[in-house]
Amino acid sequence: MASLLADAFAVEIGAKEPWPDNVSLYQPFEVGQILLPDFAACLGVKTYLSMCGLNYELVFKKNAEHMSPSGKVPFMHIGPFLISEFDPIVAFVNTKGFHLSSHLEETERGEMRAYMSLVDNVLLNAELYLSWCQEDVVTEVSRPRYGSVYPWPLNKVLSWKKYYEERRRLKAMGWAQKTLEEVCEEVKTCCQALSEKLDKNLYFFGDNPSELDALVYGHLYTLLTTVLPVSRFAEIIQEFDNLSQFVSRIDSKYHSKDLQH
Numbered sequence: 001m002a003s004l005l006a007d008a009f010a011v012e013i014g015a016k017e018p019w020p021d022n023v024s025l026y027q028p029f030e031v032g033q034i035l036l037p038d039f040a041a042c043l044g045v046k047t048y049l050s051m052c053g054l055n056y057e058l059v060f061k062k063n064a065e066h067m068s069p070s071g072k073v074p075f076m077h078i079g080p081f082l083i084s085e086f087d088p089i090v091a092f093v094n095t096k097g098f099h100l101s102s103h104l105e106e107t108e109r110g111e112m113r114a115y116m117s118l119v120d121n122v123l124l125n126a127e128l129y130l131s132w133c134q135e136d137v138v139t140e141v142s143r144p145r146y147g148s149v150y151p152w153p154l155n156k157v158l159s160w161k162k163y164y165e166e167r168r169r170l171k172a173m174g175w176a177q178k179t180l181e182e183v184c185e186e187v188k189t190c191c192q193a194l195s196e197k198l199d200k201n202l203y204f205f206g207d208n209p210s211e212l213d214a215l216v217y218g219h220l221y222t223l224l225t226t227v228l229p230v231s232r233f234a235e236i237i238q239e240f241d242n243l244s245q246f247v248s249r250i251d252s253k254y255h256s257k258d259l260q261h
Contacts, residue, residue: 017079019096023056024077025049026064032148033062035141036226037127042074044086044218050254051209052098062149090211101210108205112212115197115204119212122190123219125175126233129183132166133176136229180232188236195240202249209250217250 027042028034034042049056056076061067068075068084075084076092083092101109131142146162147155170176175183194204194216203209204216220243223233237243 019054019098020079021055023054024059025056025074026059026061026067026077027074028064029060029062029149033145035145036131036222036228037124038065038073039226040124040127040218040222041072041086042218043221044215045074045076045089047217047250047254048086048090048100048211048214049093051100051214052093054093054098086211086215100208100214101205103208104205104210112205112210115194115212116215118190118193119215119219122186123223125170125173126183126187127219127223128166128170129175129178130228130230130233132163133170134180134230138163140229180230184232184236187233188239191237191240191243195243198242198246200242213246213250217247220247221251 025042025045028038030039046058064073064075065071069082070084072085074089075082076089078092081092083089101112104112130137132138143159143163147159149155150158167176178186198204201207203213205212220237224237224244224247226234
């Protein structure tokens with residue numbers, strides 16, 4: 001408990017300092033290694049930082065997952081702190097005085113968090129399902145890419161270990177037992193809700209971006225552009241014109257160069 005309190009105090013003190021010039025964001029290599037869910041997660045954070053106008057150096061490491069304090073990517077190195085995943089990074093950036101959702105009323109912020117939870121519960125799990133429960137994707141994409149940066153036999157051992165870990169996680173949440181059709185229905189329902197919320201607006205809450213916009217863009221862009229043996233999720237997203245236009249709009253405004261994965 002004392003250690004947790006000390007860590008929290010250290011983060012609070014560090015948060016009072018201005019945004020430094022040597023912030024690094026770590027992720028796996030985009031070409032040949034990174035997997036579908038990790039690409040979406042990394043893209044969401046990069047988009048969020050760009051929306052905040054914050055500078056950072058992108059660092060590619062083959063073992064970024066194992067360097068991360070939570071075992072998940074991306075993670076940010078800022079001063080003495082290592083902060084991983086979307087929500088903790090957003091919380092830390094907020095303490096620095098950068099608030100994308102500052103223009104929202106409290107009820108709107110609650111609504112935003114509800115939609116973010118929906119995205120995490122549906123789109124993230126759908127990406128994990130596609131990566132580790134669809135055998136053609138597993139054998140042709142996920143296991144080879146995950147083990148690609150390691151020598152034999154470590155590449156085989158680690159990719160199988162990852163496979164069983166993700167399958168257990170999905171089974172515990174009730175997703176491993178779903179059929180592809182059931183997962184597609186989940187994705188379609190989520191996209192319908194997002195499309196109705198976006199409506200004809202530039203962003204989900206009017207003319208200014210929020211954390212939700214960065215998070216949704218990361219997932220939708222990834223599902224639309226990743227070439228996989230199964231393309232059902234991309235086809236579902238393309239049924240919603242305003243979501244496709246939203247992705248193109250965010251892409252052209254906040255990402256000046258092509259993204260590769």
